[in-house]
Amino acid sequence: MNDNQQVKVITKIISAQSEVIGPIAYDLAHNVGGLLFGERNVVAGVNGDYKNVLSELVKQYSQLFGQSSIEICKDALHSVDPPLDKELLPEELAASR
Secondary structure, three states: OOHHHHHHHHHHHHHHHHHHHOOHHHHHHHOOOOEEEOHHHOEEEEOOOHHHHHHHHHHHHHHHHOHHHHHHHHHHHOOOOOOOOHHHOOHHHHOOO
16 A cells, blocks of 8 residues: 555545534544644655554544544545555444445
């Protein structure tokens, strides 16, 4: 997976969370080590292991909103084209996909 695909996936997840919980989605994303942001909360990249960073992002949301947040993340991944290989996803997103 290249950098552009990584940014696309992370952006889709944050955007999907934002539709449900509003701007707090971006605040929570900023708490994730390894996520790089540009101006206006635009995801600029990932510094470190992508799978771990993605897992930490999902955990940020699920700590506050539980399983429903994980399902929102999974739904966001359905719109990623081409579909992601399960091996590139953290366990909580790869399960039952």
